[in-house]
Amino acid sequence: MPSAASAWTRAEDPGTAAAWVETPLQLLSAVEAHHSGAVARRTRLLPRSGSEALAATVAALTEAGLPDGLTVLPPVPTPTLYRADTDVWLVGDAFSGQVQRALLAGRPRRLVVVDDGLATLHLLRLLGRRRPAPLERARVRSTLPRRALGLAAALRLRAAARAGRVTVFTMLPLPAPLVRAAAAAGVRVAAHDFPWLRSLPEGSAPPENRVVLGTAMVRDGLLHAEPYLAWVAGQAREEPVVYHPHRREDARTLDPLRAHPRVRVAPQELPVELALRGLRARHRVVSLPSTAVTSLRVLLARRGTAVDAVPVPEAWWTDRAAPELRAHLSTFVTDPKDAP
Incomplete structure (x- = not known):
């Protein structure tokens, strides 16, 4: 699996990125993505409100010293920072209804999906299928409107992947067939081993x-x-x-x-x-x-x-x-x- 440096080139780096994170792992992954130098020169990170674990992780990382160009905003309950004037969106949970509605309303130049545990594998499997499938969480029975939203988000994400605008940034050692299927769908996969976290x-x-x-x-x-x-x-x-x-x-x-x-x-x-x-x-x-x-x-x-x-x-x-x-x-x- 290619490293972050080989998957992206600095020549294509846009100026600004926005990250909406809902869990500590998504937060760590977004920080590592920014630290790679291949996402954007400036990243604004917005934590979801209401999570003590997420707030404690933000405080610990801030005390340790965040990478240059990364700003953590006060937590809010919705991904309000996804706007048309942001070049790159970093997304942790591509199965979130709030995130999917934001995807349908905006058109970022690039979309970077950061780790969210097993959901990352599930997302890659869905995107690697020949026929579009709704972006729904594994083992969850959705309502018809929710399935319609998931299908619309899947079509938008697959179109962006075909245009070379989707990257999955992950620490997971992915099975080779999964990486090949993702690549065939246009999804770039960039690997990391927590270099920023290890530098602390x-x-x-x-x-x-x-x-x-x-x-x-x-x-x-x-x-x-x-x-x-x-x-x-x-x-x-x-x-x-x-x-x-x-x-x-x-x-x-x-x-x-x-x-x-x-x-x-x-x-x-x-x-x-x-x-x-x-x-x-x-x-x-x-x-x-x-x-x-x-x-x-x-x-x-x-x-x-x-x-x-x-x-x-x-x-x-x-x-x-x-x-x-x-x-x-x-x-x-x-x-x-x-x-x-």
């Missing part, structure tokens, strides 16, 4: 050698709590662990874990890409399948830190977890570049 002063390393990443699947009703908590306790029996909660995790899992004598629950503030960038070779990260597994593998590859994803046993799933969801999440058990 090293973060502190936890005293525990084992790090367990939390999941929101119990809160979402996809996993039974009991076997999940027993699995974390099993990790702690082997050695003391520090547990990094998912930003949407709640008391159902956190209260029992905080009471466990060999589990230290870290603050529920920053994304793991930021909070764990100081891990060393002595550390081992263990997680159920998640985007964070892949991002930490990329971020910590040069450190020699082991990052392992554990398949979810069949008995852990609830009836709400459809077979498609289970297969979808298994993408992150092994390295995505080796996936079919």
Whole structure:
């Protein structure tokens, strides 16, 4: 997969970019895209309001020192900064109804889609199809008006791709067939390995050698709590662990874990890409399948830190977890570049 530098050339750089971000990962990805020097000389970044995790990440990155030319605006609930006079739009969630309506109303010179976890893979699969399909979230049943909006947005995005105006900026090691299908549709794919984040002063390393990443699947009703908590306790029996909660995790899992004598629950503030960038070779990260597994593998590859994803046993799933969801999440058990 080409690097950001090889995918874009500075000769085609326009002057201004606008980024609407709704999650910490989208925020980190937008900052890395601007830092690559291939998006725009000036980028205005607008966070969505109402997210404590996003606000905490903005504060931490601002304190660290944002790249030159990047301005973070006060958070608002809608992507109001997408305007006709902005050369490049950076988009995290191409399945958002608000974003899709903005796409239909405006015509940026270029569109850059930054990482939003599994949704990035789903978007590339949709754009790589021969026949247009509505831009709808995986496993979501949409209403007829919502499907119509998604189809109109798909047609607009596919037309822009054919004109060479769409780039996906990602840290995901994509399967080669997916990259080829995207290229055939006109979508450029630019890879990165968090160079800006890695350039920051090293973060502190936890005293525990084992790090367990939390999941929101119990809160979402996809996993039974009991076997999940027993699995974390099993990790702690082997050695003391520090547990990094998912930003949407709640008391159902956190209260029992905080009471466990060999589990230290870290603050529920920053994304793991930021909070764990100081891990060393002595550390081992263990997680159920998640985007964070892949991002930490990329971020910590040069450190020699082991990052392992554990398949979810069949008995852990609830009836709400459809077979498609289970297969979808298994993408992150092994390295995505080796996936079919």
